[in-house]
Amino acid sequence: MAVAWIGNREVLIEHAAAHAASLLSSSRCPVLSFDTDIDGTRAAIALAERAGAAYDHADGAALARETALFTDKGAMTVAPGETRRRADVVVIVGELPRIQHGLVGELAGTVPDLSTGNQRAFFVVGPDGMSVPPLNDGRKATRLSCGQASLAATLAALRAQYKGQRTSQPVSNFNDFAKALAAAHFPVFLFSGHAAEGLALEMLQGLIADLNRKSRASGLHLPANENGWGSTLASAWMTGFPLRTGFARGFPEFDPWRCDVARMIAAGEADLHLRISAATAQPQKKRARMALIVLTKTEKPVAGAAVTIAIGEAGLDHDAVVYSSRTGSLRSIDAQAASQLPSAATIIRLIATHAFAEALPC
């Protein structure tokens, strides 16, 4: 089975890695984007440092909003396990990513055993028509909306009404919500950067802070992308900074605008893009002055890529450590169908040994 290509020409992995390394070494402004496990992230960041590259998640925008909540404002958060066992009111804030729908269904199918009432009420905040994850047994979450007002505006209205202030447009079903809150012991708000803009996430934290003046409440962070949040954690411990960090000057600099890799590519700043993701590669727009190196799970070369190398999928082809929203921490998973395909980390380290004399530190 072919696993490596230079252009459309099938080659040995060693040759493909060597060619990728030479492209990387001669690049003036390389960028890395990835969607990978913890070990892949560690290898990618170590390579980015050697290459003087900026790095980001492959779909970085939603993660950047979640990251900004922490870097700029802070938050009150709760573990998913405590949410399951304690949340007597669950509020779905905005549209949640599909990968998180299962957890919402699970919350709907269970009762909080550490809560005296042993029952859960569901609310959803967001404009009319916004899609809501299915609850079980045809249960419906009570809608809190201000018509077509944005999520941030609706949360602002909710917060104002809770404080007894007048609002230009009242929130639908507010009285039900107020009643539920008054009886609740531990309401939990489910949030994600998937569809919520930064202002909405901040507004939600304001509401949670207000609630905590007299009683308890918290927010459950459901990352827009689990690999992405895992990479954010690994990036923080390795460099001190989250994703969208760059090594252009030899030391890590976090700059969520400047090191937005999608922006760097679109603006023509990047002259080399190393894309690392086992997921099927979307066809890349060919850019005249940018070399593309793709590590992905594929049986054929990726169109437009100078180098394509096949990698396995974490947790399927090989054992891995990944972030899990279900535990709110990192988790070790076994390969479900172990294969010969190398991990992203293996190939990244192979490229690094060709590009730089010494082995990567991790």
Add this chain to the structure above:
Amino acid sequence: MLTKIAGGDIIDPVNGRLGKGDLWIKDDKIVPAPAGGAADRTIEASGCIVMAGAIDIHSHIGGGNVNTARLLLPEQHAAHQVRPATTPLSNAGWSTFQTGCLYAKMGFTTVVEPAMSPGAALHTHLELADIPIIDKATLAILGNDDFLLSMIRDDAPRTMIEDYVAWTVASTRALGVKVINAGAAAAFKENVRTFSLDDVVPSYGVSSRKIVKTLQAAVDSLGLPHPLHVHCNNLGSPGSADTAAATIAAADGLPLHLAHLQFYGYGTEGKRGFSSAAARLAELVNATPEVTIDIGQVMFGQTVTVSSDVMRQFSARGSAHPKKTVIHDGDGNGGGIVPYSYGKDFYGTMQWAIGLELFLLIDDPWRVFFTTDHPNGAPFTAYPALFELLMSREARTEMTAGLSRSALALSTLAAIDREYTFEEIAIMTRAAPAKLLGLTDRGHLGAGATADIAIYRRDRSIAKMLGRAAYVFKDGDLVVQDGEIVHYRWGKALRLKPPVDKAMVRRLEEYHQQRYGLSLDWFNFPDSAIAREQPFGEVPCRT
């Protein structure tokens, strides 16, 4: 390889070796002087003092809360200075990489992360595995978790509680057990806002005292070398000295370690109702031989407080500087991140003085441990300056010049003449930590010990001398020379491996299925998940 460290002033209180002499290393161990042996390498150490590598028993260097603090404060650790990019990640400010390098440069070779949430054990160990050069270890947090509180409420047999503690320590690869504001995090989830030693967690009817005593007994009975590590209630409040005194009294003959006592050294005297109770606490510690403490010294400047005492951190939100915090309700403790700047005002001066009073008024260097509770009292990079304050009365006097006079007036610091000797420093930062943690292979320079050695060139400035070691050996590898890293290597995480009871595993499997809808597999991990050759080193339990 045979190495001779020639002509240094050897300070090895454990083996009674004090004075000029040679020290021999073969591979990774210290060996007796070989008969007529010729060294492959000689380190000229005249004009230097030679001690075992230092051991930090309480420094928050990795894991969920520490990493959240990094996320919260990108501005706090922007790269300080650009260095040649020849060493990997050498320019990252507040990273795992820097943590290992900065500790090694000061001659520290083993550091304990004292607050690992059991559910985040894999994350914690992955971070620790990325800290180069030094060995690490963790303490697993218990005492706010539903499983334990339910067992105590239900009067579960002692052995069952011990089985649970043993399983926690074994499965999380910990070196000991810590309890943090016992019961308060659980009570906070039920909207309780203050919590003291005899307060009761509402849903369980279990007091904080009962949790501490239960865990203390289990740790002792299981033969875990390190006594229960206690973060008391009421941290930081005026009058918290009463809580600390009550906790010391509660030790009741069994070993107990109280963390960062400085943060409880507060009385209620003076017009601000905030005064030093250090002399009183020091007297109690002196009179209670089963108790050990570390200080948690405050040094001035910007830092960030990182604590699993979620109730305390929540109540401290108003003091955040800059104004942003993270408060997390976790499965057991959770935690809070509150950035803070210690100023030279009344309160800052008071805290600073109380820490030093405790250091200087507790007589036995075997029972008082050198910490800033990094980063809570100060980052560990403040250690050299702190050594100087302990070893030089003159340095203390100089420092007090710019501080709050009204605070100093409420403290006994100015009246204390004591200056720590190098021998006492060697006890407090080497011999005693090794003993407290059950690490018989280190903390001393006797034959057979692991070759963790710190060599400091004598200098008029103690801070300069102890801040940049002339040479550091880790497991016999020369890792630091003239204060710079000369060799990168990976240390291990030291762990206990108490036997695990199968019935307890079945019980926990059932519990996790029923309460969380998850198999225990979600929390377990193989050593291979750490992706390093030998990530762990095993330390035996007491028999």
